[in-house]
Amino acid sequence: MSRQRTTITQRTVTAFDTGVGQAAAAKDDSWVTTGRAARELGLRRTEFDLGVRLGRIRAEAGRAPGERRVARAEIERLRAGPGFPEALRRSVHAVGTAEGADLLGVAKTRFTRLARLGLLVPVAFHLNRYRAVVWLYLADELRLFGDDEKHAALLTGRMPEGLRGLLDSGIDLRPRNWRSRHLGFLLREAEGPWARAGAVASFLDPLHVAQVVRDPYDRSRLHTFRRRPPGGPNPESPGARIAADLMRARDDDEIAWLRADLARLVDEARAHHPAPRPSTSCRPTSAPEPLVSRRPVLGPPPARPAASARQDTPAAADRARRRGLLTRWRHRSARTATRP
Incomplete structure (x- = not known):
């Protein structure tokens, strides 16, 4: 089976992937939300999202981050397409293992083996109530695979020896x-x-x-x-x-x-566009100054005042006056005692 290998996104995807890139934004200035676009196109939300990812429906980024919107002109283009809405719905129809096996006319076990070998490529998955992975495949791709005469031997009879060896080794490329x-x-x-x-x-x-x-x-x-x-x-x-x-x-x-x-x-x-970096004006240009402690610094004790300064107080003056009187009294008593 031929495979596209022109980019990393096509290394394992089969040649039946018909998704195309988004075209330029529509010139019409009228836009609608993706939910409203899905309703007007007659699609379930999962089908609409798959159609956007496959390139079937052109959606543009909205004003808010992560928001998508669809131009009114795009909706009119799809509605005017041949076979609308059945053709559009068929192009985004995804099926599980049981329905896919019916499309190929094979047993579910053979369908699972073909998918494990990478011959059938899942387009999405979901978890069932038992938290088991349920792979989904595009119905259109399965029809193309079944209609290719080169794959007739894979759909009937015994699997080739080489493929059986890969399956026995536990390969699962899904x-x-x-x-x-x-x-x-x-x-x-x-x-x-x-x-x-x-x-x-x-x-x-x-x-x-x-x-x-x-x-x-x-x-x-x-x-x-x-x-x-x-x-x-x-x-x-x-x-x-x-x-x-x-x-x-x-x-x-x-x-x-x-x-x-x-x-x-x-x-x-x-x-x-280089990644943003801190501005040079915000970077420290020198070492930060050491923190100054708020605790008071204890210096040497204050010097004791001089004698003249101590005498300036009233108490000191009173003591000096009394000492003077006592000294004069002593001198007078001494002179009296020395008279003849």
Whole structure:
């Protein structure tokens, strides 16, 4: 089976992926929300979101972060298409294993083996009530696979020896093929080089990201563009944990491809718009002054006042007067005692 290998997003995706890139923004100034666009196109929300990711429906970024909107002209274009709405609904119809096996006319076990071998590529997944992963496939791609005469031997009779050996070894390429396709979706939606680098980083363990992007400011900038796994708004929920595990690359060659692409995209993003760094005016230019203690400094005891200063007080003056009187009395008594 031929495969496209022109970009990282097509290394494991089959040639039946007919998604195209988003076209330029519609010239019409009238816009509607994605929910209203889905209703006017007769699609369920999951079908509408898949149509946007496949490039069937052109949506643009809204005013708020993470918001999407659709031009009124785009809705009119789709409604005027041939076979609307059945043709549009059929192009985004995804099926599980049981319905997919019926489309190919094979047993469910054979369908699962073909998917494990990477011959049937999932387009999405969800968790059932037992938290088991349910893979979904585009019905149109399954029809194309079944109509190709080259695949007739895979649908009937005994599996070739080489493929049986791979199945016996436990191979399962469904998560890896889904990651490759999902990365293509994220890159198609990304706006700007940092957003593209963040999309690739979303599939790598943080340790691998740190080894590739060593600058902490670049990593901080990159972290703002990492995409959350499709598992609900609560990252601690069981479904979100399972989705995060499925989204993380496992094989050595897959990790090597992602690391190489991440390094290239970060270089492009850095050249286009460097990550913000602290202003030089905010950086300290000299060592900070030592803190001054608020406790009082005890100096030497104050000097005792001189004698003249001590006599200035009333008490000292009174004592001096009494000493003077006593001295004069003693002198008078001595003169009286020495007379003949």
